[in-house]
Amino acid sequence: xxxxGFVYNVMIASPGDxxxxxxxAREVIAEWNxxxxxDRRLVLLPISGDVNATPAMxxxxxxxxxxxxxxxxxxxxxxxxxxxxxxxxxxxxGTVEEIEEQIKAGKPVMLYFSETPVHPDVGxxxxxxxxxxxxxSLRSRGLFETFSSPAEFREKFNRQLQIKVNRxxxxxxxxxxxxxxxxxxxxxxxxxxxxxxELPRPNTTTADTETSYEVQALLALAHQTQGQLIxxxxxxxxxxxxxxxxxxxxxxxxxKFLIEDAITVGYGTFSSYALSSGREIALLENLIKPPEExxxxxxxxxxTSARSDLQLRFSTQLGFSSIHFDKNVFESVFxxxxxxxMKYAERSSVV
Numbered sequence: 001x002x003x004x005g006f007v008y009n010v011m012i013a014s015p016g017d018x019x020x021x022x023x024x025a026r027e028v029i030a031e032w033n034x035x036x037x038x039d040r041r042l043v044l045l046p047i048s049g050d051v052n053a054t055p056a057m058x059x060x061x062x063x064x065x066x067x068x069x070x071x072x073x074x075x076x077x078x079x080x081x082x083x084x085x086x087x088x089x090x091x092x093x094g095t096v097e098e099i100e101e102q103i104k105a106g107k108p109v110m111l112y113f114s115e116t117p118v119h120p121d122v123g124x125x126x127x128x129x130x131x132x133x134x135x136x137s138l139r140s141r142g143l144f145e146t147f148s149s150p151a152e153f154r155e156k157f158n159r160q161l162q163i164k165v166n167r168x169x170x171x172x173x174x175x176x177x178x179x180x181x182x183x184x185x186x187x188x189x190x191x192x193x194x195x196x197x198e199l200p201r202p203n204t205t206t207a208d209t210e211t212s213y214e215v216q217a218l219l220a221l222a223h224q225t226q227g228q229l230i231x232x233x234x235x236x237x238x239x240x241x242x243x244x245x246x247x248x249x250x251x252x253x254x255x256k257f258l259i260e261d262a263i264t265v266g267y268g269t270f271s272s273y274a275l276s277s278g279r280e281i282a283l284l285e286n287l288i289k290p291p292e293e294x295x296x297x298x299x300x301x302x303x304t305s306a307r308s309d310l311q312l313r314f315s316t317q318l319g320f321s322s323i324h325f326d327k328n329v330f331e332s333v334f335x336x337x338x339x340x341x342m343k344y345a346e347r348s349s350v351v
Contacts, residue, residue, distance in 0.1 A: 005041030
């Protein structure tokens, strides 16, 4: 099943002596996508200079990689063993340049150094000595990981990639687009409403029996929808604000308010009916007509609201004409819902 979501580029940066680990890194990323992508609506796309860069002339080779690949990277994974790589005009190697430029850009970096034993001749090479110097320079600048075998690298990278994507503000501070939130709510609520509509009607047709049926059905519907709404509200509450534009922050807050209002409607309107011995409904004495009450509230807000630029439009598709409920509670709940909808509506729009 297809889904909308975010795609993050994961750049795998390394010299040429860790080909096995580069393959493992791609496999771990693929495993993450298989398990988490549909639920998180987030896909990790592995990229690297040797795969994603295309031939170009006029600038040094490393600058081509920087422009075509590195600048598109969201997360950089650096892997080293015995070599530091080929020097560039500014850094000890292309891999080092990629790491340093990624850090300058304020984007996340994960570094891994292999401690697999090397031949003494390798340990005396200039490449190895430069790598050791670079590694030592990193100790005061952050935290890197070491591993002694490909299996250990797979285990550590698999676990730490999950932690990084689930907790780093770079990945968790971006809310779903408003249309995706709306689509998710629509699917869930439609499912609950369909269940409500498919409930069998009572055999008898007395007014009391019909009212009891309506209340019980609405109570069941309220509990179903509240669970879904509370889940979405919790997800929105977990959305961080770091790195968000002012408009994105407003969208998250608006969504929170509207969902909280919907939850309030469920509790304030339907859950106040107490179930007696699992079957009988304790009805209040007031008999109100929701369509008429909602239209009255709408007209009142249209006259008194400071948002004179808005046009309130009332319509209803309620399957019942009256319900036993406390009129003051009903008015208070729906007045607040409509008032908040107006508060956050776009200028000169229709609510």
